[in-house]
Each structure stands twice: as structure tokens, then as C-alpha cells.
Amino acid sequence: MARLNLLEETRFEKVPVSVYPDQNSASKNVANRIAEIIRAKQEKGEKAVLGLATGATPVKVYQELIRLHKEEGLSFKNVITFNLDEYYPMQPDADQSYVTFMNKNLFDHVDIDKANVNIPDGTLAPDQVNAFCEAYEQKITAAGGLDIQLLGIGRTGHIGFNEPGSAPNSGTRIVTLDDLTRRDASRAFGGKENVPRKAITMGVGTIFKAREIILMAWTETKAEIIKKAVEGEISSEIPATYLQLSDNVEFILDEAAASLLTRFDLPWLAEDVTWTPTLIKKAVVWLALEINKPILKLTDEDYNAHGMAKLVTETGPAYNINIRIFNELQHTITGWPGGKPNVDDSQRPERANPAKKNVIVFSPHPDDDVISMGGTFIRLADQGHNVHVAYQTCGNTAVWDDDVVRYLEFAEDLANQIGANTEAAQINQIYDEERAIFATKKPNQIDTELVRKIKALIRKGEAIAGARLVGLPDENIHFQDLPFYDRQKFAKDVSFEDDIQQTMELLRQVKPHQVFAAGDFADPHGTHKVCFDILFEALRRLSKTDEWTKDCWLWLYRGAWHEYPIHEIEMAVPLSPQEVYRKRLAIFKHQSQKDLPVFPGDDPREFWVRAEDRTSDTAAMYDRLGLANYEAIEAFVRWKFD
Structure with a gap:
């Protein structure tokens, strides 16, 4: 073992x-x-x-x-x-x-x-x-x-x-x-x-x-x-x-x-290490941030004083190391997340061709897309790519019972306004039944099938509104509602085969050159990892039969909790103040998750604040390292298939 x-x-x-x-x-x-x-x-x-x-x-x-x-x-x-x-x-x-x-x-x-x-x-x-x-x-x-x-x-x-x-x-x-x-x-x-x-x-x-x-x-x-x-x-x-x-x-x-x-985390401080390219990049970024110096100003003395003397001896002097790492970080930055057409792309994170790519953004919950990569989402749509979004789960667990009551009251009033007496009577009966259930509902009690459907529709409407604001046509908005999500409410051991088959069908329909997916596998609710595993298995199977998969790249984004460390980032998409504002408006469309969501985690900030703070912090870190000073940066890591 x-x-x-x-x-x-x-x-x-x-x-x-x-x-x-x-x-x-x-x-x-x-x-x-x-x-x-x-x-x-x-x-x-x-x-x-x-x-x-x-x-x-x-x-x-x-x-x-x-x-x-x-x-x-x-x-x-x-x-x-x-x-x-x-x-x-x-x-x-x-x-x-x-x-x-x-x-x-x-x-x-x-x-x-x-x-x-x-x-x-x-x-x-x-x-x-x-x-x-x-x-x-x-x-x-x-x-x-x-x-x-x-x-x-x-x-x-x-x-x-x-x-x-x-x-x-x-x-x-x-x-x-x-x-x-x-x-x-x-x-x-x-x-x-x-x-x-x-x-x-x-x-x-x-x-x-x-x-x-x-x-x-x-x-x-x-x-x-x-x-x-x-x-x-x-x-x-x-x-x-x-x-x-x-x-x-x-x-x-x-x-x-x-x-x-x-x-x-910082092995050079604990022992004599073998300096690999990845470790060198991590160490140089750490050193610059630790002593608050831009990378290009680091000296041999800085390296020697922080456990990195062997690095300077083997690959130095310091300025040569600095230039190399600075350039590597510079090459991660791109305003063209779908690739910039008709340019040399040898030092860019994405391919220049095809100029117009088929792109699909997978969102584990109905708001992860705009919270985590809303600015990049907007940029891809604005730059003319054929962008799709797939909401993998309905997210009905994260809707307050009060919202169900509010929507039922709206439906009842609308039916009365347009004279649909039969519909109004049916809705009134549902309204009375569900309010009675809510009055005696125990903590963590599973909702009735109807309530789960209503909560799913609430999240669906919000997700569609957010995707429309980004610039997507309705036919490119896919609400998958993968079966595992509700199935796991009743059983721990569930099959994911139908989830995988549904995902394969969508991928075959779009034939994407780019797939964006949530990569924060330690998310507190576990849904992100399950969704990624389903997507990965779908892509793995398709890679054996479908030719288009050879040109498909998979990019991972992080959620509302943590960003990738700077040394791991492979594509950094800077956002303008206008794009940050548009992203905020897209997040606002998810009204059931505003103010106080059902499962906020241990961070009291609203999701839009978390998202803006995270991307502005990433931009500030690039600035501290001596790179350009942007309003915000969204970060991605490319998943390499073995």
C-alpha cells in the first residue's frame, strides 16, 4: 500500500x-x-x-x-x-x-x-x-x-x-x-x-x-x-x-x-529539491509575492536568502530566470479566449484556427457559468464564436420554499387576471397543499416531486435570462437536468450511465473545439466533481469513435470559492470594467441565489461580490508580479487527456 x-x-x-x-x-x-x-x-x-x-x-x-x-x-x-x-x-x-x-x-x-x-x-x-x-x-x-x-x-x-x-x-x-x-x-x-x-x-x-x-x-x-x-x-x-x-x-x-x-507546498524551504520547470515557476512567483518585488527585479541575493541558492547556481543568474518566468506568465494573458484569428499562435494559450469555434460551457449549477467565467463567456460570444451553454443540474435543492410560494401566488393571480378559472382553481389547490406541507416540513425533508419541478423551473428561468444577457440565442441554451442530481436525494449508490449518454449526445450535436468545465473538485457540495466525471467519461468514450474530438480542447475554470494559483494558470483572460459590469448583471439574473442563498458556504459575501473580488485579486497579483494592471482576470487551466 x-x-x-x-x-x-x-x-x-x-x-x-x-x-x-x-x-x-x-x-x-x-x-x-x-x-x-x-x-x-x-x-x-x-x-x-x-x-x-x-x-x-x-x-x-x-x-x-x-x-x-x-x-x-x-x-x-x-x-x-x-x-x-x-x-x-x-x-x-x-x-x-x-x-x-x-x-x-x-x-x-x-x-x-x-x-x-x-x-x-x-x-x-x-x-x-x-x-x-x-x-x-x-x-x-x-x-x-x-x-x-x-x-x-x-x-x-x-x-x-x-x-x-x-x-x-x-x-x-x-x-x-x-x-x-x-x-x-x-x-x-x-x-x-x-x-x-x-x-x-x-x-x-x-x-x-x-x-x-x-x-x-x-x-x-x-x-x-x-x-x-x-x-x-x-x-x-x-x-x-x-x-x-x-x-x-x-x-x-x-x-x-x-x-x-x-x-x-514550498519544498525548497524544507529540503534540497530537483528543480523542474513547474517547480521553478512556482518558486519564482512565490518569491516575488513573498518579498513584494516584481519578478524582473529579483536578485541573486533574494534567491539565496529564500532557500533557492541551488536554483541560481544551476540555472542562473537570477535575471535569466526572471526573464524566462516573466515571459511564461505574459504568454498566459490573452484577450482572445477562443483564439485570435490570423496571428502567430505559437506563444498563445489558444489556437488561431478555426477562427470561429464551436464552444460549449458546462455549468454544474445554473449559475456557475456567469459566476465563474462570465466575462470570458461574454468575450467568446462578442467575438463571434458559436457558443453554447449546458446547465448540468437543475439546482432545485438551492431554492427557498418561500420562492415556491411566491411563484405559485403569481401563477394563481395571472390565471385569475386572464379569466382561466379552471387553471386558477388547480393552482389554488396546489398552493394550499404545498403551504400545508411547508408548515410542517422537517429540516432536510425531501420536497415533493411537484415542488422539485417548480424549483427547477425557477432556476431554469434565471439561467436562461443570464445566458441571454451574455448574448446567446435560445437554441444554444441547454438545460440538461441530469438525472443523478435528484436521484441522489433518494439513494447513495446511483448509476450515471444515462447522465453520460445525455452528455455524449449533446457533445455530438455541438462538436465543440472548446469545452469549458468546472474544475474546483473540492467544492463543498460535491456536485462539481460528479459533473466533471460525467463529462470526462463522455469525452473519453467519444474520443474512441468521433474524429472531431481530436481538435477539442478542455479548459477548466474555478468556482466561487478559490482561484487557481498563479503558477498553474495557463490562460488568463483580462476583463474591462464594462465586462465586469455586464458579468455582474448576468449574475443578478439568478435572483433566487442573491442576498442569502440556501447554501452560502462559509463566505457571507454575495456571489457577485465573491466573483468580482476573486478576479480583481487575480489581476492585482499579476500586477504585483510586474505584468499589466487589469481591472480583473478570469483564469483557466487546460486539462490534458492522457
Whole structure:
């Protein structure tokens, strides 16, 4: 099983860290270590005491433990478990309960004695909580202490629900949840307002008593907090940093979660490196921004003082390196995202020919196109290309119930105005039925089929209005409404074959020279990655049979959360102030997503503000590097097919 840099510690890392290629291989390793503990205890006739965690992070660990039980005979009859935490108040049979989570993801599938399962009780009366917490601690001690404690990490740096401000010697107790923690949980609860404000959690001191502690983290969304926890100073503001004080801890990460650790992000500061062209470009950009100098003004001394002396020795002097990297960045900038006709395109990111290209922009949600690449979208249409847009999902999950009521009232009033009495009566019946459902609707309850259709139509109308403003004719606007999106509301294991076939059909219809798709695979809702996988599989299959695919280039854009790092950008499209304004108007057409969308993430800014700030920040970074000063820049990376 591949593992990168086993338990390697650099001068920056203050805890042992193991990095695996992906979360699957990492999770199997953790599961095998748990299995070893269980088997070793069985041989001695003793109980194995496991401290378990919930959330998305340990799911694959539990899946592997279930496989080991069913296929390799691993028994849990000698296992006692203590879970880290539980929301308070919380009924054990609620969908969001950690009791429900543990039963679904582990306990219902193995031979554990349920009497040996311990999870904090979310049903206690307030005056019973303190006594329960004391008893929970005593029960762990009476069981012989935790042999191993699994941990995830929240973006506040919490372990368990030990939020910022927790003490290193804290025990099991009731806590108030941080606002960011509640926002992160909002999707499971159907909105932040439904997330409990409190929880019962093991304390940091309780965790420290475990004979082995494993903290796991996956994906780019955890990279920033992992860097702080591993390399930062110990602070109550990031409780995970307390783990630096333990001799029994190990961080187990996938490559994405480890990506901001110095040895991966800025390796020349941590060790002697082999200077590849990509690493040189990244290092020079970093150096210029770090010391706030344009690239062309960097000196040998600047390089030497920042861990890059070997680079200057091997490929210097500094000015030669500066010129090369400056030119590489300059060549990414183009005002012709579809290629500029009748010019030498050898130093341009896109081909000159054909002068008029077939282009299709794939938008995972009905507003990603204008939010993420609205200016480039406008530019492509203005420059005469045959531009299409495909809205891959209907986006109905992200519409407020109030909007449904408002549109039904409008339809009812319109029917009355034009004298359509039968239609008005039908709409009035639907209106009454749905308002009654909304009045008793539970958090995260799936909408009726009719409501889902109405919400989809709301998003569809907004998307069409935005695409028209960009300049597209109606026949070039495609609302795919891929089936997986609603299907996943009812089942976790779904087939994507019909989604792939539908995408292949559209691609064959357009025969694009350019495809633009969302490339932010760590988006908080997961839809972008699924949509990309469907598109990629469609293109892969078509590449075996359709000649036009040989001339098709795939460009990736980022969403509203993060931009590509400067050294990764392969096409930078500058926007004028007028284009920024037109892009803003296109985003405004998505009225159901304005002001406060259903799932805003942890950024309180409206989407149009996020989009403008992101593109203006990218332009400012190019300016700091000594390139032209633009109003805004949208960035793209070309996906290379293997």
C-alpha cells in the first residue's frame, strides 16, 4: 500500500505525518491498524477499547472494517466503543444523530454487542448533563482506557467538538458550537438555523489519555487547517495544535489535505529539491509575492536568502530566470479566449484556427457559468464564436420554499387576471397543499416531486435570462437536468450511465473545439466533481469513435470559492470594467441565489461580490508580479487527456 514520506517530520512539522495518495489507501491502513488491536486483544482474552469519530472522514475506515468482518472473519465481540461526541439536544433516531450515523456506517453490519457501544446522550435534561459527562469519563477509565482514538478535524481546528478556546486538560462536557462548525453542518440539517447550538464532547484531556491517537483528514478543504495544526504554534484558538504535545499521535492525510504543508507546498524551504520547470515557476512567483518585488527585479541575493541558492547556481543568474518566468506568465494573458484569428499562435494559450469555434460551457449549477467565467463567456460570444451553454443540474435543492410560494401566488393571480378559472382553481389547490406541507416540513425533508419541478423551473428561468444577457440565442441554451442530481436525494449508490449518454449526445450535436468545465473538485457540495466525471467519461468514450474530438480542447475554470494559483494558470483572460459590469448583471439574473442563498458556504459575501473580488485579486497579483494592471482576470487551466 503506497504511502508517501512515511512518518517524515521536517523542521516545520511538529507532529508525525503520514501522507497517502488518496483517502482509500489511507483509510485501509487505519482500518488494518484497528483490526490488529482487536485481534491482539482477542488473543489475550481482553477487550479492545476504541474511540470513534463521525462525519465524512472515517466512513471509508468503517467500510473497510465491515469488509474485514464479513470477508476475513474479524469479530467485534470483544470490542467496547466510545464515541467522541453528539449534538445536543438530539434524538438518537434522527437522521443527523451520531447514533444513527454509527449504526448505519458500522454497528449494524458487525457482530458488536450493542451494550458495549457508548455514545453521548443527546436526550438528557439539562440538569443531568454534567453527571452524565462525569460518568462517561469514569466508564472509559473502568474499561481500561482507550486503546486508540480516531479523530477528524473541523475547519475551526476542533477535534471532537472541542472548539476554539478549549483547554488542553478539558474533560467530557457540554459545549457551544462555533458558528463555522454549524455552517459546515448546515447541509445535513437543511440550513444552519436547524443545527443545534450545543454538543456533548469528550475533552482534549480525555483524548490525550488514549494509547494511540490518529487524526485523519482528506481533500483540499482541510489543507489550510492541517497546515496550522501541524506547523503552527500551540494555541487554544486551534485546539488540534494541542496534539503537538502528545507522544502518541499521528496525522494520516491524503495528498490534497497535505498539499499546504511546507514540504509539499514550498519544498525548497524544507529540503534540497530537483528543480523542474513547474517547480521553478512556482518558486519564482512565490518569491516575488513573498518579498513584494516584481519578478524582473529579483536578485541573486533574494534567491539565496529564500532557500533557492541551488536554483541560481544551476540555472542562473537570477535575471535569466526572471526573464524566462516573466515571459511564461505574459504568454498566459490573452484577450482572445477562443483564439485570435490570423496571428502567430505559437506563444498563445489558444489556437488561431478555426477562427470561429464551436464552444460549449458546462455549468454544474445554473449559475456557475456567469459566476465563474462570465466575462470570458461574454468575450467568446462578442467575438463571434458559436457558443453554447449546458446547465448540468437543475439546482432545485438551492431554492427557498418561500420562492415556491411566491411563484405559485403569481401563477394563481395571472390565471385569475386572464379569466382561466379552471387553471386558477388547480393552482389554488396546489398552493394550499404545498403551504400545508411547508408548515410542517422537517429540516432536510425531501420536497415533493411537484415542488422539485417548480424549483427547477425557477432556476431554469434565471439561467436562461443570464445566458441571454451574455448574448446567446435560445437554441444554444441547454438545460440538461441530469438525472443523478435528484436521484441522489433518494439513494447513495446511483448509476450515471444515462447522465453520460445525455452528455455524449449533446457533445455530438455541438462538436465543440472548446469545452469549458468546472474544475474546483473540492467544492463543498460535491456536485462539481460528479459533473466533471460525467463529462470526462463522455469525452473519453467519444474520443474512441468521433474524429472531431481530436481538435477539442478542455479548459477548466474555478468556482466561487478559490482561484487557481498563479503558477498553474495557463490562460488568463483580462476583463474591462464594462465586462465586469455586464458579468455582474448576468449574475443578478439568478435572483433566487442573491442576498442569502440556501447554501452560502462559509463566505457571507454575495456571489457577485465573491466573483468580482476573486478576479480583481487575480489581476492585482499579476500586477504585483510586474505584468499589466487589469481591472480583473478570469483564469483557466487546460486539462490534458492522457
